[in-house]
Amino acid sequence: MGAPFVVLEGIDGAGTTTQARRLVQALAASGQPAHLTREPSDGPVGTLIRQSLAGRLVLPSGSRLAPETLALLFAADRTDHLASEIGPLRARGVAVVCDRYVLSSIAYQGQELDPAFVEAANGKAHPPDLTLFLRVRPETALVRRRAERHLGDELYEPLETQRRVAQAYEDAVARLGAAHRVHVVDGERPPDEVAAECLARVRALAR
Numbered sequence: 001m002g003a004p005f006v007v008l009e010g011i012d013g014a015g016t017t018t019q020a021r022r023l024v025q026a027l028a029a030s031g032q033p034a035h036l037t038r039e040p041s042d043g044p045v046g047t048l049i050r051q052s053l054a055g056r057l058v059l060p061s062g063s064r065l066a067p068e069t070l071a072l073l074f075a076a077d078r079t080d081h082l083a084s085e086i087g088p089l090r091a092r093g094v095a096v097v098c099d100r101y102v103l104s105s106i107a108y109q110g111q112e113l114d115p116a117f118v119e120a121a122n123g124k125a126h127p128p129d130l131t132l133f134l135r136v137r138p139e140t141a142l143v144r145r146r147a148e149r150h151l152g153d154e155l156y157e158p159l160e161t162q163r164r165v166a167q168a169y170e171d172a173v174a175r176l177g178a179a180h181r182v183h184v185v186d187g188e189r190p191p192d193e194v195a196a197e198c199l200a201r202v203r204a205l206a207r
Helices: 016-029 044-053 067-091 102-109 115-121 138-147 159-176 191-204
Strands: 005-009 034-038 095-099 130-135 182-186
Touching: 005 016, 005 102, 016 034, 016 095, 016 130, 016 191, 034 067, 044 067, 067 095, 067 102, 067 115, 102 115, 102 159, 115 159, 130 191, 138 159, 159 182, 182 191
Parallel strands: 005 095, 005 130, 034 095, 130 182
Antiparallel strands: none
């Protein structure tokens, strides 16, 4: 197998950003060139998505973008991300670690839309070599977000929403776990233990 494409998934506060960064650092330290990226991406469509989630991009009426529009923007950003960043890096032998991918769209946009619609919109997004799903209770994640002062006005942050998202993630993992090569990680353990398990799973890909 060539340079791996690894995705970290989990609800807000699960630690995906921290663990993605640590994984890239560990891979680089072991001699494997690695690149950290995220979704929404830093490309033009990803920037629009971030503005929408923060409530800074609205329709002329003042309302947010329609759920279908947001889901399609996520899918469009993903295809651009694969073509302009992820694919070229892997072709050069660089491992790519991405903070969120298709399962996050299904879990989050699936709150307002038929998950089948979201899956179909992402039909061109090829699955990663490994998805590390950090399982964390919504209540634990809320405590973490408060401690890190990450609470704000983003669309998907309220606790009840995160409880629904957590269940949607579980449903998506049960249904699509094999296709997305999901490995469930207990994200409530100390960060060092979580990082060690994530790294071990990535190293196992080369065996």
